[in-house]
Amino acid sequence: MEQDVLLKNNLLAERNRGYFEARKIMALNFLSSPGSGKTSLLEKTIPMLLAHVPVAVIEGDQQTTNDAERIHALGVPVIQINTGSGCHLDALMVNRAVKEMELKDNSLLCIENVGNLVCPAMFDLGEAKKIVIISTTEGDDKPLKYPAMFHEADICVLNKTDLLPYVDFSVPRCRENAMRVNHHLEWFEVSVKTGEGLDSLAARIKNLAEHR
Ligand SMILES: Nc1nc2c(ncn2[C@@H]2O[C@H](COP(=O)(O)OP(=O)(O)OP(=O)(O)O)[C@@H](O)[C@H]2O)c(=O)[nH]1
Numbered sequence: 001m002e003q004d005v006l007l008k009n010n011l012l013a014e015r016n017r018g019y020f021e022a023r024k025i026m027a028l029n030f031l032s033s034p035g036s037g038k039t040s041l042l043e044k045t046i047p048m049l050l051a052h053v054p055v056a057v058i059e060g061d062q063q064t065t066n067d068a069e070r071i072h073a074l075g076v077p078v079i080q081i082n083t084g085s086g087c088h089l090d091a092l093m094v095n096r097a098v099k100e101m102e103l104k105d106n107s108l109l110c111i112e113n114v115g116n117l118v119c120p121a122m123f124d125l126g127e128a129k130k131i132v133i134i135s136t137t138e139g140d141d142k143p144l145k146y147p148a149m150f151h152e153a154d155i156c157v158l159n160k161t162d163l164l165p166y167v168d169f170s171v172p173r174c175r176e177n178a179m180r181v182n183h184h185l186e187w188f189e190v191s192v193k194t195g196e197g198l199d200s201l202a203a204r205i206k207n208l209a210e211h212r
């Protein structure tokens with residue numbers, strides 16, 4: 001049953017991927033636990049990218065349009081998907097959302113997945129890269145406890161570094177744990193709150209968008 005669901009999802013994800021590639025749309029899947037800072041990161045980085053590339057956003061949450069409203073305030077196209085009891089986005093949801101949006105050729109599509117460090121790792125959406133965000137309040141052992149997510153990701157962003165003086169969190173240990181699971185991971189450290197580290201992350205995303 002689970003195999004069947006994943007197989008169907010993978011087939012549709014490949015169709016999404018073909019569509020994105022044909023239109024030169026760089027699709028990025030942002031993943032994390034609830035509250036690690038996915039929407040905050042998009043709110044801060046999208047304005048840094050808009051001078052270089054058109055950006056659109058798909059927001060995934062079980063309920064509410066809160067995150068879509070936050071992104072709408074930036075003036076970029078956004079659509080909210082509510083998954084109800086579902087704990088992740090899937091390729092069909094993204095396929096339908098993309099048909100409703102007027103995406104531009106040569107653009108960047110940021111997909112914010114449902115806050116969950118487990119299920120979204122199993123569902124390919126057709127994205128080019130997965131970006132996992134972990135924050136300093138979550139514990140530096142999380143890459144070892146939820147390895148699938150870190151194994152599937154291409155880029156890992158450690159957020160909320162401004163809180164490091166107040167929490168028991170070892171950055172080197174977290175990084176080492178993440179690299180043990182996936183030594184290809186690109187690693188960034190940021191504080192969305194203070195803006196520290198955001199320049200290099202935005203530069204990397206811009207670079208991805210340019211080489212779509
Ligand atoms: N101190 C601090 N707080 C942050 C930082 N980034 C985000 N936050 C706060 O963390 C909380 C959650 O941020 P969101 O951006 O909503 O997190 P999210 O991952 O989108 O959450 P879900 O969509 O619910 O999964 C908010 O109160 C943010 O203001 C940061 O760098 N430092």
Ligand SMILES: [Mg+2]
Nearest residue numbers: 038039067112
């Ligand atoms: Mg969010």
